[in-house]
Each structure stands twice: as structure tokens, then as C-alpha cells.
Amino acid sequence: MPLMLNSTLHGRKVEFKPIHEGEVRMYHCGPTVYDYAHIGNFRAFVFSDLLRRYFEYRGYKVKQVMNITDVGHLTTDADEGEDKILVAMRREGLKDPWEVARFYEEKFFEDLDTLDIRRAHHYPRATEMVPEMLECTKKLLEKGNAYEVNGSVYFDVDTFPEYGKLSGNDVARLRAGARLELNPDKRHPYDFALWKQDPSHIMKWDSPWGEGFPGWHLECSVMGTKFLGQPFDIHTGGEDNTFPHHECEIAQAEAAYDKPFVNYWLHVRHLLVDGEKMSKSRGNFYTLRDLLDQGYDRKAIRYQLMVSYYGVNQNFTMDGIGAARRSIDRLNQCIRRLKDMRGEVDNPDFGPLMETARNEFDREMEDDLNVTGAMGKVFEFVTSINKLELSLSQATEALNFFREINGILGVLELSDVEVPEEIMEIIQRREVVRRAKNWAESDKLRDELKELGWAVEDTSTGPVAKRLTHPID
Numbered sequence: 456m457p458l459m460l461n462s463t464l465h466g467r468k469v470e471f472k473p474i475h476e477g478e479v480r481m482y483h484c485g486p487t488v489y490d491y492a493h494i495g496n497f498r499a500f501v502f503s504d505l506l507r508r509y510f511e512y513r514g515y516k517v518k519q520v521m522n523i524t525d526v527g528h529l530t531t532d533a534d535e536g537e538d539k540i541l542v543a544m545r546r547e548g549l550k551d552p553w554e555v556a557r558f559y560e561e562k563f564f565e566d567l568d569t570l571d572i573r574r575a576h577h578y579p580r581a582t583e584m585v586p587e588m589l590e591c592t593k594k595l596l597e598k599g600n601a602y603e604v605n606g607s608v609y610f611d612v613d614t615f616p617e618y619g620k621l622s623g624n625d626v627a628r629l630r631a632g633a634r635l636e637l638n639p640d641k642r643h644p645y646d647f648a649l650w651k652q653d654p655s656h657i658m659k660w661d662s663p664w665g666e667g668f669p670g671w672h673l674e675c676s677v678m679g680t681k682f683l684g685q686p687f688d689i690h691t692g693g694e695d696n697t698f699p700h701h702e703c704e705i706a707q708a709e710a711a712y713d714k715p716f717v718n719y720w721l722h723v724r725h726l727l728v729d730g731e732k733m734s735k736s737r738g739n740f741y742t743l744r745d746l747l748d749q750g751y752d753r754k755a756i757r758y759q760l761m762v763s764y765y766g767v768n769q770n771f772t773m774d775g776i777g778a779a780r781r782s783i784d785r786l787n788q789c790i791r792r793l794k795d796m797r798g799e800v801d802n803p804d805f806g807p808l809m810e811t812a813r814n815e816f817d818r819e820m821e822d823d824l825n826v827t828g829a830m831g832k833v834f835e836f837v838t839s840i841n842k843l844e845l846s847l848s849q850a851t852e853a854l855n856f857f858r859e860i861n862g863i864l865g866v867l868e869l870s871d872v873e874v875p876e877e878i879m880e881i882i883q884r885r886e887v888v889r890r891a892k893n894w895a896e897s898d899k900l901r902d903e904l905k906e907l908g909w910a911v912e913d914t915s916t917g918p919v920a921k922r923l924t925h926p927i928d
């Protein structure tokens with residue numbers, strides 16, 4: 456079955472076709488490291504983890520990149536009415552914007568670990584990509600897609616007729632309804648900065664146009680192309696990044712290199728808390744740490760964020776975290792029961808249920824990663840098999856299914872599948888010699904595993920490790 460994705464660029468669900476067979480290259484807009492990320496941000500980060508783990512479940516080799524925005528863009532805290540960096544320096548007793556950025560970057564990685572979000576392959580910092588950004592700016596100037604005024608360089612949107620193809624905000628419409636900032640340096644109000652001169656900005660770099668700093672849109676297109684090539688497969692972000700951020704990324708990359716930038720754009724819809732937009736003044740603003748401090752369980756938070764289809768707004772509630780915990784418990788209970796099953800006689804009802812569960816889980820996920828629907832099917836399966844007595848081999852099959860889906864969910868108690876690295880290493884070595892039909896060496900490695908308390912089963916999807924001490928063995 457093909458995987459269908461609701462790509463913003465296409466405006467509909469389209470079949471996913473990778474650029475390189477068996478490989479997916481993805482870019483995700485990352486955090487601005489001047490504060491703790493809030494749970495709305497984590498909805499998008501958990502989605503990027505879902506996407507990665509799902510592609511791995513389907514056997515793809517995944518390459519993921521996420522940027523760290525640390526160049527000190529002056530952003531004003533909507534609630535506190537003051538520059539975020541200055542607020543953070545005071546709050547944490549830090550001496551400069553560099554310290555602030557490193558401090559919150561570290562907190563960001565701690566939060567990723569708390570939520571068991573797998574690490575991307577690269578986390579480039581914007582401050583370390585300035586030469587690449589300067590190079591792209593020069594190229595756009597040379598090609599006539601940009602112009603310099605008073606030390607700042609702007610992208611000339613009129614030179615890129617496809618501007619608006621992602622968001623539907625075409626230039627004519629923007630012109631008609633323009634209430635954008637009036638900057639006398641810009642030829643048109645909708646042009647955007649590639650490089651900016653601003654004496655009040657704290658972080659500065661040398662450039663051919665004097666001291667300044669790179670524009671935010673530029674960092675994402677430059678990093679995506681640098682680490683993933685152009686075009687690459689998938690770009691994700693929160694829906695509020697569609698315009699202008701992602702629209703500008705497309706304009707820069709495609710004007711500079713005369714080829715498509717990204718094949719599929721996926722946008723995560725808003726996260727509401729108790730039905731309302733999150734804000735400090737409303738008192739419904741939460742960081743991950745706020746929730747942990749209040750005693751909420753990290754796995755339940757992960758589950759609640761993950762098991763909501765990304766294409767609709769999510770209403771995050773404290774009751775929802777409790778419900779997520781109960782869902783996880785129900786799955787774990789079923790797993791514990793399966794581990795105790797030692798019957799010798801196959802139950803005739805099991806086979807069709809197992810087949811339906813697998814097929815329906817896959818079908819729901821193939822429909823634009825509808826994880827809500829997919830988990831609905833898993834719970835139907837749980838309800839059915841909880842009434843059945845199964846044989847050891849059927850219980851093992853059901854446990855294998857939970858293992859596979861837990862590769863995506865990452866919240867279930869299947870401790871017996873945590874395979875130590877030294878064991879994995881032997882299994883991989885054995886797989887190599889087995890494929891080369893070197894049976895003597897393969898048997899030797901199998902004995903070696905046995906001595907360490909492990910067995911290996913050769914399945915159609917590759918070798919599976921099993922701990923010998925476990926009752927299901």
C-alpha cells in the first residue's frame with residue numbers, strides 16, 4: 456500500500472515517493488533557544504519523531520536535520536513586552552546572549568530525552584552556518600534576486616513568480632491587503648531580509664555589506680540543502696511557519712539553485728490547552744518541565760502528544776494526560792498477560808484477529824499517519840484477545856506486534872526487547888556470515904550468543920534477538 460501524505464505544497468493527499476530508493480531525508484524547523492520550549496512546540500517535535508520512527512518501521516533509512524536558532528533575533532515576548540533574550544538573562548542570571556543560547560539548547564536536549572524523542576542526525580546551530588548563509592546571499596545578489604540597501608540585503612519577491620505557491624498568499628493578494636511593516640529600505644513591503652544591519656542587535660558578523668546578522672528564513676533553507684541535498688524529501692514545521700517562513704525558504708533556495716527545494720511539506724496544526732490558545736496571561740501556558748513538576752508522567756505526555764493526528768488542532772488537557780496513562784496501562788496489562796501464556800494448543804480465533812490488527816494499523820498509518828485511527832484498531836485487537844486463551848507461539852506473535860508498534864510509540868513496557876549493543880553487534884556479524892552461507896561461522900556466533908543468554912530467530916524481516924531467560928522462550 457502506498458503512503459499518502461497531506462502535503463501543503465500540493466494542497467491534498469499525495470503518494471509519497473522518495474528521491475532515493477529506500478531513503479527519506481527530512482528537515483524540521485527547530486527551537487529558538489532563548490526560553491524553554493513549550494508543549495505546543497513539542498507537538499511538532501514529537502510529530503517529527505513519529506514520522507522518523509514510522510519510516511524506520513517501514514524499513515526506510517532516515518536522515519533527519521533540525522536547526523538550532525541561536526543568532527539572537529530580537530523577538531519580543533508577547534506577554535512580557537520585552538526582548539526575550541534580556542528576559543532570559545535576568546531570569547537565569549546569565550551574562551550574554553551566547554550563554555543564554557547554550558543554556559536553553561542544553562535544556563532542549565534534556566527535554567527531547569525526557570520525551571524519548573530520537574536524536575536527529577544533525578542539529579546545526581545558525582551561528583555556525585554564517586559562511587554558508589553569506590554564500591547564498593551573494594549568489595542571490597549575483598543572480599539579481601536580491602538587492603543591498605544600507606548594509607542590509609533583501610530578497611526581491613518580484614523576481615520569484617512562484618512566491619506564494621505554498622501558502623496561497625500570492626504577491627498580488629499581499630499587495631492588495633498589505634499591512635506589513637513599512638520599511639523605507641525595501642522596494643516592496645513583502646520583500647524579506649537575507650542579511651540585516653541593526654546596530655542594536657547583540658550578535659554580529661562581518662560581511663561584504665558591513666557588520667550584521669543573517670535572516671531567520673535563510674538559516675533553514677541553507678541548512679536543509681547543506682545536509683540533505685536539494686531537493687530533499689520532507690520539510691515539517693508548525694502551521695504558523697507556513698507563511699512567511701517556509702514560503703521564504705522556498706523562494707531563496709529555488710531562486711539560488713534553479714531546482715525544487717523540497718518535495719513534501721507537512722504542517723502540524725495548533726495545540727490548544729483546555730480549548731484555548733496557550734498564553735501566559737491566560738494561565739494555560741506550559742513547558743514540559745511545568746507538567747513534570749506537577750507530577751504528570753512523561754510517557755503519558757509523549758503518548759498524548761503523539762496519538763493525535765497532526766492534521767487537526769489538538770486540544771491538550773490535564774484529563775487527557777490521565778487518559779493517556781490509562782491507555783498505556785491497558786496495553787501493558789495485555790502485554791503482561793501475553794507473557795504468561797504458555798498454552799500448547801492454537802486458538803482458531805487468533806489468526807484472523809492478528810491479521811486484521813496488522814493490516815488495519817498499517818492502513819490507518821498509510822493514510823497520512825492517522826495514528827489516532829491506528830491506535831483505535833490496536834485497542835479493538837486488545838479487547839478481542841483479552842478474552843482468548845492463546846498458545847505460546849500465538850502469544851509470541853502478538854508480543855512481536857506490540858514490539859513493532861512500540862518502535863513507533865516508545866511508551867510500552869517490553870523490557871525484554873532492549874538488546875545490549877554487544878549482543879546486537881554479534882547478531883549483525885552473524886547476519887553477514889549467514890548471508891555469505893558460511894554456516895560454520897554462523898553456528899559459532901549463535902553459540903556465542905547462547906552463552907551470553909541470547910537466542911536469535913531468523914525472520915522474513917531480519918534477525919530478531921530473544922533473551923533466553925524469559926518465559927516466552
Ligand SMILES: [Zn+2]
Nearest residue numbers: 484485675700
Ligand atoms: Zn525553519
